Amino acid sequence: MIPFWQFVWIVIIGQMLIGAWLTFRLYPGKSASSNESETA
Amino acid sequence: MITLPLLQATEANIISTNVELVFGVILFALYSGVLLLIGLDGYRNTEVLNDYAIGAGRLKAWWIGLSFGVTYASANMFIGVPGFAYSAGTPALWWIAVFTGLPFIGIALISKRFYEIGGLGGQRDLTLPDWLGNRFDSPFLRIATGIISLLLAFYVAGQIIGAGTLFERIFGLPYIWGIGVSITIAAVYVAGGGMRSTILTDLLQSIIMMLIAVIVFFSGIWVFGWNFLGNAVQAAAAEGANTGWFTSETLPALFGGPIAVSSIAWLGLAFILLPHLLNRVLAVQNKRELREFVLFSGIGLFFCSAFMQWVGIYAYALNPNLEFADAAVPAYLAHAFPNIVAIAITVGVISAILTTTDSLLQGVAAIVGNDVYKYGVEAYWRGNVTPAQIKAGETPSAVERRSVWAARAGVVLTATIALYIAMARPSHLTIITQMGITGLLSGVTAPLLAGYLWRECSQRAAEAAFVVGFGSYLVLFVGGIMESFFVVYPVSTAVSLAVLVVITLAQSADNTLIDRWDRAFAADSEDDDRVSVEGSGD
Secondary structure: OOOHHHHHHHHHHHHHHHHHHHHHHHOOOOOOOHHHHHHO | OOHHHHHHHHHOOOOOOHHHHHHHHHHHHHHHHHHHHHHHHHHHOOOOHHHHHHHHHOOOHHHHHHHHHHHHHOHHHHOHHHHHHHHHOHHHHHHHHHHOHHHHHHHHHHHHHHHHHHOOOOOOOOOHHHHHHHHOOOHHHHHHHHHHHHHHHHHHHHHHHHHHHHHHHHHOOOHHHHHHHHHHHHHHHHHHHHHHHHHHHHHHHHHHHHHHHHHHHHOHHHHHOOOHHHHHHHHHHHOOOOOOOOOOOOOHHHHOOHHHHHHHHHHHHHHHHOHHHHHHHHHOOOHHHHHHHHHHHHHHHHHHHOOOOHHHHHHHHHOOOOOOHHHHHHHHHHHHOOHHHHHHHHHHHHHHHHHHHHHHHHHHHHHHHHHHHHHHHHHHHOOOOOHHHHHOOOOOHHHHHHHHHHHHHHHHHHHHHHHHHHHOOOOOHHHHHHHHHHHHHHHHHHHHHHHHHOOOOOHHHHHHHHHHHHHHHHHHHHOOOOOOHHHHHHHHHHHHHHHHHHHHHHOOOOHHHHHHHHHHHHHHHHHHHHHHHHHOOO
16 A cells, blocks of 8 residues: 555645536637527 | 844744745735735726626636635645545545545536526626525525625634634734734735736735645655655555545544435535625626636645645654644645745745635635625615615616725624634644534535525525524534534435425415516526627627
8 A cells, every 4th residue: 555645745736636627628718709608 | 013023934944044934024025015016907997886796797708717726725735635645544535535526516517507506686696695596586594694604714813824824824923813814815806906916916825825736746756766655655654644445543533434424415415505706606797607617726726735635644754743743734845845945935835824714815805895785785684775776787887886895894893713723723623624514514505506506495495494404503502412513414405395385385386486487587698799799809
């Protein structure tokens, strides 16, 4: 089994990636044209 | 009066000569000067309550995002949390495992609709009680959450106790001066410049904090070698530290097993619901900027939270015999850096304390100005303005001016209460801090979640949930039935949610609220276009 301190990094980086993925999924970017904002 | 600290400083931890003390004092004075200048800029840019409470939509989304991240992380991450790792070993790393990425996921999930609901029917909501009051059309929820928001003064007290302790250890400044200096600086620039000054000072502070976190973390390379984390953990284990997953001896209430860890995770996630953090979402200029806001919140959270706790492990590996766990970071800094650098870093840590203090003061002040004074006194009591006029942005300018000054008085009031609590120097810092947070969250969590998720939730149900949630907190915690606020909070929230569901289902549908919800989401995309056209000239 991996040491706990390595597991902590995996958890943190995993959560950051999920957060980033959610952000791009849920929010249209600034440059998005108005019809893209309908995808909400 | 300067001679007293100069004499005492020779006893202090990092500073050992008067030259170093003068360096530290000058650095802090320069830094305070910059903060006060930012306060002056904010004062010049603040005319109406909209400016004071949310910066009138003139702040860049990435500034607001970073501010969210660093405010969430707070001074605790730079002092108390490394102390947990110092005393409990690696199991304490659960703290950063749940307090770094989870709030990022939380704010990503919640911002969108919270923002949309906050813009319904006229002027954008300014505060959390404003949001709840408008969502449920409830003067009661507005005033009641407004008043219990003053509980955040406990949290402010916790911050300045940390600052006072740091000033005392580093500069040899008497404790009472340390708390006085830190609260006064924050109160002056927040009273003057409101949200604008809070966000701009947070921007400066966030850059300092992120740099410090990264530098101190990677300084492990020259202390422990390239495999610094592995080597530090091994060295700590050799000194008798726990390097496993859970702890049964030290801090088991936090890191004792899956249940303890789940309860801190729940609190970490709920933390983003506090008014001084959620009001960041309302300050974003338009919907298209939410992505930038959320991403930078994540960046701020990551850099301010993921690194500093490791220093507790480093410090234990080097010296397992420190008298106070909170001294782990100063002790490590003194070991790993030349004194001058260590002093500069410590001044930076004091800035971490100010980011949370200023946000709390600003959050409470905006609530006092908007919800307690403008709605409570001017609208409901004296009838100088109607709630509809306020929402339409047609408040008479005399009322508006008085409300801004009421908000400023709110800063002074909160700072005074916090100073009074801190003067007694209570020994259990975490308990003081958490008392305020848990009380407030016990009341608002259920109405907030339902307001956000449940279209059919009724006004009466939300009001009852607030009363029952806050009441359970009083009975269980203040009444002494449960000792751990980590347990009290989930229990009172569960009771409050149950009440909310039962009452909503028992009543006939509340069509006024449902209609408004439907119209709001239907009108939402047009509204967004209008706002962005207006904003494009900026």
